[in-house]
Amino acid sequence: RSLSTTARKSLKIGLIPADGIGREVIPAAKSAIEALGSDIPKPEFIDLLAGWETFTKTGNALPHETVDVLRNECDCALFGSVSSPSKKVVGYSSPIVALRKELDLYANIRPVLSVASEAGQKAAVDLVVVRENTECLYVKQEEQIFTENGREARATRLITERASRRIGQMAFEIALSRPRKHLTIIHKSNVLSITDGLFRETVRKVPTLPGVDGKYDSVTIMEQLVDSAVYRLFREPEVFDVMVAPNLYGDILSDAAAALVGSLGLVPSINAGDNFVMGEPVHGSAPDIVGKGISNPLASIRSAALMLRHLGYIKGADRLDTAVDQVIREGTTLTPDLQGTSSTTEVLDAVLKKI
Amino acid sequence: RSLSTTARKSLKIGLIPADGIGREVIPAAKSAIEALGSDIPKPEFIDLLAGWETFTKTGNALPHETVDVLRNECDCALFGSVSSPSKKVVGYSSPIVALRKELDLYANIRPVLSVASEAGQKAAVDLVVVRENTECLYVKQEEQIFTENGREARATRLITERASRRIGQMAFEIALSRPRKHLTIIHKSNVLSITDGLFRETVRKVPTLPGVDGKYDSVTIMEQLVDSAVYRLFREPEVFDVMVAPNLYGDILSDAAAALVGSLGLVPSINAGDNFVMGEPVHGSAPDIVGKGISNPLASIRSAALMLRHLGYIKGADRLDTAVDQVIREGTTLTPDLQGTSSTTEVLDAVLKKI
Ligand SMILES: CC(C)[C@H](C(=O)O)[C@@H](O)C(=O)O
Ligand SMILES: CC(C)[C@H](C(=O)O)[C@@H](O)C(=O)O
Numbered sequence: 111r112s113l114s115t116t117a118r119k120s121l122k123i124g125l126i127p128a129d130g131i132g133r134e135v136i137p138a139a140k141s142a143i144e145a146l147g148s149d150i151p152k153p154e155f156i157d158l159l160a161g162w163e164t165f166t167k168t169g170n171a172l173p174h175e176t177v178d179v180l181r182n183e184c185d186c187a188l189f190g191s192v193s194s195p196s197k198k199v200v201g202y203s204s205p206i207v208a209l210r211k212e213l214d215l216y217a218n219i220r221p222v223l224s225v226a227s228e229a230g231q232k233a234a235v236d237l238v239v240v241r242e243n244t245e246c247l248y249v250k251q252e253e254q255i256f257t258e259n260g261r262e263a264r265a266t267r268l269i270t271e272r273a274s275r276r277i278g279q280m281a282f283e284i285a286l287s288r289p290r291k292h293l294t295i296i297h298k299s300n301v302l303s304i305t306d307g308l309f310r311e312t313v314r315k316v317p318t319l320p321g322v323d324g325k326y327d328s329v330t331i332m333e334q335l336v337d338s339a340v341y342r343l344f345r346e347p348e349v350f351d352v353m354v355a356p357n358l359y360g361d362i363l364s365d366a367a368a369a370l371v372g373s374l375g376l377v378p379s380i381n382a383g384d385n386f387v388m389g390e391p392v393h394g395s396a397p398d399i400v401g402k403g404i405s406n407p408l409a410s411i412r413s414a415a416l417m418l419r420h421l422g423y424i425k426g427a428d429r430l431d432t433a434v435d436q437v438i439r440e441g442t443t444l445t446p447d448l449q450g451t452s453s454t455t456e457v458l459d460a461v462l463k464k465i
Numbered sequence: 466r467s468l469s470t471t472a473r474k475s476l477k478i479g480l481i482p483a484d485g486i487g488r489e490v491i492p493a494a495k496s497a498i499e500a501l502g503s504d505i506p507k508p509e510f511i512d513l514l515a516g517w518e519t520f521t522k523t524g525n526a527l528p529h530e531t532v533d534v535l536r537n538e539c540d541c542a543l544f545g546s547v548s549s550p551s552k553k554v555v556g557y558s559s560p561i562v563a564l565r566k567e568l569d570l571y572a573n574i575r576p577v578l579s580v581a582s583e584a585g586q587k588a589a590v591d592l593v594v595v596r597e598n599t600e601c602l603y604v605k606q607e608e609q610i611f612t613e614n615g616r617e618a619r620a621t622r623l624i625t626e627r628a629s630r631r632i633g634q635m636a637f638e639i640a641l642s643r644p645r646k647h648l649t650i651i652h653k654s655n656v657l658s659i660t661d662g663l664f665r666e667t668v669r670k671v672p673t674l675p676g677v678d679g680k681y682d683s684v685t686i687m688e689q690l691v692d693s694a695v696y697r698l699f700r701e702p703e704v705f706d707v708m709v710a711p712n713l714y715g716d717i718l719s720d721a722a723a724a725l726v727g728s729l730g731l732v733p734s735i736n737a738g739d740n741f742v743m744g745e746p747v748h749g750s751a752p753d754i755v756g757k758g759i760s761n762p763l764a765s766i767r768s769a770a771l772m773l774r775h776l777g778y779i780k781g782a783d784r785l786d787t788a789v790d791q792v793i794r795e796g797t798t799l800t801p802d803l804q805g806t807s808s809t810t811e812v813l814d815a816v817l818k819k820i
Pocket of ligand 1: 192207655692
């Protein structure tokens with residue numbers, strides 16, 4: 111799954127902190143990457159705009175320049191988080207949803223891992239949510255009509271065989287790379303027999319695609335309705351290994367899984383396509399804590415690690431992950447979301463010392 | 466919210482156990498109702514068919530007769546649970562979804578309450594999910610087309626002002642009846658600005674409707690995106706009192722909340738409209754434990770209590786709820802889902818003794 115590993119002289123990384131605590135945690139991830147020295151090609155960072163504040167200033171939440179630079183100049187990117195308006199605002203549309211689509215980043219990969227209390231011990235929660243990232247209700251085809259009974263709004267939920275197949279392939283690859291090799295297909299085909307029926311059936315058929323040739327024979331395939339998946343996630347998270355889900359279910363499931371490991375502030379993700387990868391912490395812009403200097407930088411640093419791993423820089427990725435794990439395990443330098451009393455900077459410094 | 470309380474000589478209750486453990490728990494609820502004696506009008510039960518097995522025998526998962534009898538002869542009903550086929554089957558469609566629509570049972574009310582370890586103590590989780598029950602993706606308008614890139618399926622998500630308003634009114638009434646009077650509107654309007662925007666805005670406007678006249682001034686209104694609502698539900702469930710949600714989010718949220726109180730086997734619901742009410746345990750048909758005699762009857766007995774309460778039979782409802790609470794609190798006669806070793810019949814007998 112790694113993108114081309116042809117030797118790069120430098121690594122061009124777009125930085126899109128966007129809104130809220132995105133502006134606190136993305137700079138922290140940048141410092142962590144810089145600390146890797148020669149384990150990765152020399153990083154070059156390019157600051158890019160997006161988000162609600164960008165919208166209020168320019169009328170566009172995702173300036174064309176941001177997309178152009180990412181597409182033409184960057185090897186990868188890190189995205190922070192976006193605030194959304196508290197009411198509907200004409201012309202505003204979520205820049206992260208748009209970016210995923212513009213760059214065809216069709217897989218949102220969200221590993222959720224509780225840190226074992228001792229090194230070498232088994233983690234209680236160790237799963238990956240593989241979320242389809244380009245369709246479902248996120249196609250944002252919505253309309254509203256006026257009737258004699260009042261307004262009626264409709265949204266389209268799109269599920270295609272093509273997108274289901276490629277996310278299915280990604281999920282099988284990830285399952286294959288893990289010790290347990292379990293894949294659970296999440297759907298609600300008892301209600302959505304056609305759309306979720308297509309998703310489920312297409313993912314199930316991945317092992318029979320031409321050229322696969324028994325490669326996935328060792329992967330166990332299971333299924334779970336989305337409602338009971340959330341229930342089981344809380345009752346017996348250990349049953350899950352890799353979960354593959356249409357966009358909206360994946361969104362909800364990854365937040366649910368994050369709750370299991372103590373904080374959204376720990377959960378990283380990448381948005382991956384065939385030609386580009388963008389790291390993104392799963393947490394939001396957290397307007398309630400902006401500017402207090404207490405946002406948790408660990409999800410962003412882990413997102414940087416995931417991004418580097420996806421690009422083939424395993425050693426650099428391992429160093430970031432190991433440093434984060436050590437800081438969590440020691441438990442003395444943590445932000446308040448993890449019941450600690452440290453600041454963003456103190457946590458970053460603790461990580462930098464371990465790198 | 467109670468349905469007409471004009472004195473009834475008898476109470477005609479439709480029983481639709483449907484599939485799986487529905488056939489074990491609905492008879493238990495029937496016995497519990499019978500034990501109430503003169504606290505309710507003499508119950509008369511009418512057995513009705515629906516479900517997957519009915520489909521395999523008759524080609525129709527919801528026979529017309531079932532709907533006719535419910536509509537024309539019954540005061541209320543109890544529904545068990547349905548199994549769904551493991552593959553798409555032409556002509557099969559979920560009977561519970563159809564029943565909710567046929568009888569216009571527009572509100573699915575799901576109280577989730579952990580039992581305090583001692584009587585009189587405050588429960589750790591005490592919330593009600595008020596789920597819109599007739600639209601959203603459950604309108605089941607789906608289609609599939611064939612393109613040169615493979616199949617493409619689309620489903621329509623419908624949100625109307627009318628349905629959002631009536632579920633909003635129901636939710637405000639329920640919030641008003643509770644000590645904390647908090648109402649959280651669940652949506653995802655950062656992505657679905659038109660459909661979820663309409664839901665959110667319409668519910669918010671309920672207090673300004675003509676005739677409301679300040680009635681809801683004491684209700685605090687909050688909002689939460691559905692993904693972070695699931696996260697917070699696990700991290701700090703005590704922040705929630707009443708949650709009002711479009712259909713699919715409500716489905717997922719009520720399973721999530723059920724996980725907090727130990728078992729889906731405890732969580733009841735009613736499907737309520739202006740003219741009819743149908744109790745329904747939130748759990749499914751549980752094919753893995755069918756026939757073992759260990760299904761938990763408590764959710765169904767609580768659903769019967771909710772149904773009776775909705776009809777205005779407060780004393781009968783209280784007696785059922787109190788008996789169930791006592792059995793849970795004693796903790797000696799519980800089914801395996803609650804780490805007990807008792808059978809369905811033993812738990813039912815324990816409840817009957819307390820009634
Ligand atoms: C901000 C929002 C549009 C986004 C999503 O729903 O995808 C977020 O919740 C996420 O999970 O990345
Ligand atoms: C069986 C299924 C159609 C149903 C639903 O999704 O409404 C169930 O999950 C529920 O919560 O009652």
